Amino acid sequence: MSYQNELYQQVILDHNKNPRNFREIGDTAHSCNGHNPLCGDKINIYLKIAPGDVIEDVSFTGSGCAISKASASLMTTFLKGKTLAEAKVVFEEFHKMVLGDLDPATQQHHLGKLTIFQGVREFSSRIKCASLAWHTLICAIDKTGETTME
Amino acid sequence: MPHFDVEKIRADFPMLAALEGGKPLVYLDNAATTHKPWAVINRIRDFDSKEYATVRRGSYRLGERATDMFEQTRKKVQKFINAADPREIIFTSGATQSINLAAYSFGKKFIGAGDEIVVTHMEHHANFVPWQLLCQEKGAVLRIAPITDSGEIIMEEFAKLLGPKTKLVAVTMCSNVLGTVNPVKAICKMAHDAGAKALVDGAQSTPHMAIDVRDIDCDFYAFSGHKMYGPSGTGVLYGKYELLDALPPYVSGGDMINAVSIEKTTFSKPPIRFEAGTPAISQVIGLGAAVDYLAGIGMDNIAAYEHELLEYGTKALSAVPGLNIIGTAPHKGAIISFTMDAAHPHDIVTIIDHEGVCVRGGHHCAQPLMARYGVPATARASLAFYNTKPEIDQLVKALHKVLEVFA
The missing domain is CATH 3.40.640.10 (Type I PLP-dependent aspartate aminotransferase-like (Major domain))
Structure with a gap:
């Protein structure tokens, strides 16, 4: 196992360095501040939802490690145009993948390019880094507020 | 100062002979917990x-x-x-x-x-x-x-x-x-x-x-x-x-x-x-x-040797590009907290862990202090009298790996 092949791949390093959709959305009722007390990472997610429960825009701000930032960045690029129901399915699949309960090579999924995070399952202390943005997304869909990874 | 025989001391601590991922364990998280000598x-x-x-x-x-x-x-x-x-x-x-x-x-x-x-x-x-x-x-x-x-x-x-x-x-x-x-x-x-x-x-x-x-x-x-x-x-x-x-x-x-x-x-x-x-x-x-x-061993001997390690480590880490030491008081114990411009502390810890080096990354149960310095977390090397200068060299080498990955 190599951290460069499994964890710090070029796409992840690129999204860390040049995060996409790294901005606030001011006029939305859907936002949430996510916090990982273990490492101090803070990811804030903003969502704009169009009629038909379609994600019209999604963005993030905050500070964190390369994994949490890249995960948030890739998540925002992946979700635009998806419905909330589709987003929740992908959240479940992503969660299972990083915990090692879903193998994208052999099982059906809708994760697309997000499978780049499957190597995280080998780094148990970093799983929460990868999933912080997704937990915060679910919080933002349901309500405005705060969520803490326990 | 009398010669401090660190190799003799290391032989007293079985954990220090352990391998981590096939590499010699370089344990620099002594402020969190320390290993035990055979005597204990x-x-x-x-x-x-x-x-x-x-x-x-x-x-x-x-x-x-x-x-x-x-x-x-x-x-x-x-x-x-x-x-x-x-x-x-x-x-x-x-x-x-x-x-x-x-x-x-x-x-x-x-x-x-x-x-x-x-x-x-x-x-x-x-x-x-x-x-x-x-x-x-x-x-x-x-x-x-x-x-x-x-x-x-x-x-x-x-x-x-x-x-x-x-x-x-x-x-x-x-x-x-x-x-x-x-x-x-x-x-x-x-x-x-x-x-x-x-x-x-x-x-x-x-x-x-x-x-x-x-x-x-x-x-x-x-x-x-x-x-x-x-x-x-x-x-x-x-x-x-x-x-x-x-x-x-x-x-x-x-x-x-x-x-x-x-x-x-x-x-x-x-x-x-x-x-x-x-x-x-x-x-x-x-x-x-x-x-x-x-x-x-004598606490004064321990303090003197650890001070030598601290001075060596401070100098060695200061030479790593983009590394900032947090805590530069003249009177210090052998603890070196730092951040790097290139990488978040959590990423530093993961990468150097795979080079066999254990340091802590996080807020160190001192969140008001992190807020004081405006950082979410730091990496921390905390030394003990069983650590050596070559181990500090190993840390520095591992930190250069971090620079490579995040170049």
């Missing part, structure tokens, strides 16, 4: 296999011998920190419980609405949250002594916080993040001049320098066994006897009573009043072996 491991094994019984109960000889060994350990600890009386040594589960005990029992008796407790901006949560909770419960006021950018208490500002309402000052002797060694003797004197008591958090100082609680003149002194090469689940609260004798119990139940009737209970004298229930018997015996081991 063997002492516990011998006690558990030949001498084990409960203490302070029953009158059979096996139990009497175990009790005697347990109380001998109390005397060893007393001597180790130069307390006046073994009855001033309370065994706890660790520094956290020691401070909670002091906060609860001292707070119950002596803290009321409007009273003030002074801590510093560099405290570990264990010497911060118990006082914050106590103040909330009693309607007392928690005041925070500010620190400089280099990580020293601003003594003029600290002095201004002391007044007739101050009941207690709680300060760390050595910061677990910055490494700063605070002038605790002067701080205790200032507290006493204001009519307050003083608690010193010795979790990071006791394993690394000679401690004399009578010279410091603190009223309480707290530390952990597992940070001083002893077993986890052990700790000590030292308290001046008269003060301890004035305090109500913290945890109640077996062992700590004088007499119990349906109407009322009277309590034992210190330290037993504060040691309810069966203690961590084998572990306390093991702590005694750790104290003997450290005393055999």
Whole structure:
């Protein structure tokens, strides 16, 4: 196992360095501040939802490690145009993948390019880094507020 | 300084021969917990296999011998920190419980609405949250002594916080993040001049320098066994006897009573009043072996060697491009916290872990301090007398890997 092949791949390093959709959305009722007390990472997610429960825009701000930032960045690029129901399915699949309960090579999924995070399952202390943005997304869909990874 | 034979010392610690992912383990997280020498491991094994019984109960000889060994350990600890009386040594589960005990029992008796407790901006949560909770419960006021950018208490500002309402000052002797060694003797004197008591958090100082609680003149002194090469689940609260004798119990139940009737209970004298229930018997015996081991090497020798490591490490890390050391006080223990422009502390830790180097990344249970420096987290290398200069070189090499990955 190599951290460069499994964890710090070029796409992840690129999204860390040049995060996409790294901005606030001011006029939305859907936002949430996510916090990982273990490492101090803070990811804030903003969502704009169009009629038909379609994600019209999604963005993030905050500070964190390369994994949490890249995960948030890739998540925002992946979700635009998806419905909330589709987003929740992908959240479940992503969660299972990083915990090692879903193998994208052999099982059906809708994760697309997000499978780049499957190597995280080998780094148990970093799983929460990868999933912080997704937990915060679910919080933002349901309500405005705060969520803490326990 | 006499030659410090670190290779001979390393042979005493079996964990140091371990491999991590096929690479020699470079363990630089000693501020979190330390490894144990054979002397401690063997002492516990011998006690558990030949001498084990409960203490302070029953009158059979096996139990009497175990009790005697347990109380001998109390005397060893007393001597180790130069307390006046073994009855001033309370065994706890660790520094956290020691401070909670002091906060609860001292707070119950002596803290009321409007009273003030002074801590510093560099405290570990264990010497911060118990006082914050106590103040909330009693309607007392928690005041925070500010620190400089280099990580020293601003003594003029600290002095201004002391007044007739101050009941207690709680300060760390050595910061677990910055490494700063605070002038605790002067701080205790200032507290006493204001009519307050003083608690010193010795979790990071006791394993690394000679401690004399009578010279410091603190009223309480707290530390952990597992940070001083002893077993986890052990700790000590030292308290001046008269003060301890004035305090109500913290945890109640077996062992700590004088007499119990349906109407009322009277309590034992210190330290037993504060040691309810069966203690961590084998572990306390093991702590005694750790104290003997450290005393055999000599705390002044340990401090001198660790200072040499600190100077070497500070210089070596300063030369890593984009690395910023947090905590640059002139008087420091062997702790180097740092951030890197290129990478978040969590990423640093993962990468160098795979080079065999263990350091801690995170807020180090000191979130107010992280806020003071405007960082979410730091990486921290904390050294012990079994570490070597080649291990520091290994750390530096691993940090260059971080630079490569995040180039």
